Amino acid sequence: MANITITLQDGQRTECAVHTQVKQLVALVAPASELPYIGALVDNNVTSLSYPLVTDCAVRFLTMADGHGWRIYRRSVSFLLAKAIWDLYPESAFWVEHSIGQGFYCRFSENGDGSDAAMEPVTLERIETHMRELVGQRLPIERRKLSFMQAVTQFEREKQSDKLNLLKFRNPPRIVVHWCDGFSDVAHGPLAPNTGVLADFRLVPYHGGFVLQFPDRENPPAIRPFEDQPKLFQIFQEHAEWGRILGVKTVGQLNEIIANKEIGAFIRIAEALHEKKIAQIADRIDANRSEVRVILVAGPSSSGKTTFSKRLAVQLRVNGIRPVMVSLDDYFVDHEQTPRDENGEYDFEHLETVDLALFNEQLLALSKGREIEVPTFNFTKRRREFSGRRMRLDEDELLIVEGLHCLNPKLTHLIAAGNKFKIYVSALTQLNVDSHNRISTTDNRLMRRLVRDHQFRGHSALTTLRMWPSVRRGEKRWIFPFQAEADVMFNSALDYELAVLKPMIEPLLMQVKPSESEYAESRRLTEFLLAFIDTSAYEVPKNSILREFIGESGFRY
Numbered sequence: 001m002a003n004i005t006i007t008l009q010d011g012q013r014t015e016c017a018v019h020t021q022v023k024q025l026v027a028l029v030a031p032a033s034e035l036p037y038i039g040a041l042v043d044n045n046v047t048s049l050s051y052p053l054v055t056d057c058a059v060r061f062l063t064m065a066d067g068h069g070w071r072i073y074r075r076s077v078s079f080l081l082a083k084a085i086w087d088l089y090p091e092s093a094f095w096v097e098h099s100i101g102q103g104f105y106c107r108f109s110e111n112g113d114g115s116d117a118a119m120e121p122v123t124l125e126r127i128e129t130h131m132r133e134l135v136g137q138r139l140p141i142e143r144r145k146l147s148f149m150q151a152v153t154q155f156e157r158e159k160q161s162d163k164l165n166l167l168k169f170r171n172p173p174r175i176v177v178h179w180c181d182g183f184s185d186v187a188h189g190p191l192a193p194n195t196g197v198l199a200d201f202r203l204v205p206y207h208g209g210f211v212l213q214f215p216d217r218e219n220p221p222a223i224r225p226f227e228d229q230p231k232l233f234q235i236f237q238e239h240a241e242w243g244r245i246l247g248v249k250t251v252g253q254l255n256e257i258i259a260n261k262e263i264g265a266f267i268r269i270a271e272a273l274h275e276k277k278i279a280q281i282a283d284r285i286d287a288n289r290s291e292v293r294v295i296l297v298a299g300p301s302s303s304g305k306t307t308f309s310k311r312l313a314v315q316l317r318v319n320g321i322r323p324v325m326v327s328l329d330d331y332f333v334d335h336e337q338t339p340r341d342e343n344g345e346y347d348f349e350h351l352e353t354v355d356l357a358l359f360n361e362q363l364l365a366l367s368k369g370r371e372i373e374v375p376t377f378n379f380t381k382r383r384r385e386f387s388g389r390r391m392r393l394d395e396d397e398l399l400i401v402e403g404l405h406c407l408n409p410k411l412t413h414l415i416a417a418g419n420k421f422k423i424y425v426s427a428l429t430q431l432n433v434d435s436h437n438r439i440s441t442t443d444n445r446l447m448r449r450l451v452r453d454h455q456f457r458g459h460s461a462l463t464t465l466r467m468w469p470s471v472r473r474g475e476k477r478w479i480f481p482f483q484a485e486a487d488v489m490f491n492s493a494l495d496y497e498l499a500v501l502k503p504m505i506e507p508l509l510m511q512v513k514p515s516e517s518e519y520a521e522s523r524r525l526t527e528f529l530l531a532f533i534d535t536s537a538y539e540v541p542k543n544s545i546l547r548e549f550i551g552e553s554g555f556r557y
Contacts, residue, residue: 029061043514071189072191074214080198081212105206106209137195151163160434170531204226234489259533267541294366295323298404304545306402307555349478356411374389499535
């Protein structure tokens with residue numbers, strides 16, 4: 001058979017035999033840094049270094065400094081942790097529960113039933129020591145294919161019910177697993193070629209479990225000191241406990257509910273939990289009614305801030321408080337005054353896209369009972385206008401402001417701290433694919449946004465995926481550093497929502513082709529969604545936060 005032609009990242013071309021593995025070409029490319037190559041992009045598809053090349057293609061190698069490479073590294077270290085625990089405590093169980101800072105919060109049960117007390121420091125030290133021993137041994141991590149029945153037999157023997165649940169509603173002829181020195185796990189994406197490249201991690205004891213810390217994504221391989229985030233952790237744990245009560249911790253368990261036609265009841269319970277939490281927040285505001293004049297609602301993109309604010313307004317009215325909504329958008333500066341980023345491009349995520357002086361002046365006036373003339377931002381002309389619309393807050397009225405920067409103290413620096421009630425909203429899903437593989441909260445928000453942008457803004461999936469890195473940079477700079485400022489946090493995630501979003505997202509992702517660099521992200525999300533059984537949006541109530549993204553909401557936006 002004729003050779004195939006490979007175009008490498010530096011532009012050079014080389015020929016090789018069909019089925020040559022990607023790793024055999026590494027020697028032809030100069031290292032980009034001291035970081036090792038741990039994966040590759042083959043025609044914009046993320047692969048392992050053992051991937052066999054079968055057609056002419058372009059190949060770019062990945063280190064953990066690349067977003068795709070960092071995801072490979074994070075997944076690989078999680079696999080290393082599972083391997084170490086399996087070696088030392090074969091009857092135990094451990095769960096990767098959720099992200100916290102630059103790491104994952106994990107729980108460990110030595111007897112396997114979850115009844116253990118807090119993890120002993122000596123146990124954690126032993127696990128980390130063994131992980132580092134495995135790194136030193138440079139054990140290969142192999143991608144293997146098992147027949148469907150081989151996989152079922154193996155998972156039954158190992159009592160991995162979460163893996164069996166995933167397979168219950170799927171029937172591919174082959175199951176891909178990753179194997180290392182007798183230990184295997186279901187493959188949920190490429191892993192590093194061997195344990196020797198996984199030296200950069202840290203285990204930190206935390207709240208009865210531990211945090212598996214990864215290198216700083218912006219500055220690998222450095223690992224930042226661990227920063228406690230008690231409010232965020234509490235929200236995650238509260239939602240995880242609710243999932244345990246309902247018996248839904250994994251995608252497989254959710255699929256079973258859908259298959260048994262019990263999803264309607266599950267949706268109603270999930271929505272009732274949201275309503276209860278929103279009512280509790282309204283009660284807390286009511287208890288401080290004599291002081292609070294402004295309610296500030298912030299959160300990252302597609303967290304559901306707008307619908308949350310509208311539902312909070314309803315609950316405040318139940319308590320005899322009349323809420324008045326003010327849009328931060330109306331205080332944007334004129335287009336030519338918009339700040340620019342380091343590349344000279346307009347930075348629409350910047351704090352100073354808001355006229356801070358005018359906003360604070362008018363907020364202060366309202367909080368003191370004075371009348372103001374409210375501006376309106378004309379998005380067609382990209383200018384702020386005054387049309388004579390006036391506003392004053394009566395004694396039984398409170399102002400609700402929702403926006404990107406609402407927790408940033410500079411946004412409301414003239415308002416006394418006691419007059420502000422600050423709320424942080426985000427979609428912090430507790431649902432896992434299986435015990436070792438979590439669902440990214442960022443992915444949850446991205447899939448909401450893919451649907452919303454298509455439904456209401458006419459954007460293709462490609463357009464949204466191209467914008468997403470800029471959105472994420474803005475969140476890291478302008479939202480996440482201020483989340484600890486919140487008086488209360490609200491988790492807008494709904495454990496059923498990805499099953500509803502799936503049939504809406506898949507056709508959009510299929511339109512992103514391998515010729516586009518965003519194809520890697522599109523394919524990753526497509527593969528991830530295969531784990532879900534989809535369900536109709538029919539049971540989703542009209543006031544649900546999910547309706548902000550899928551349409552037919554009972555609220556006007």
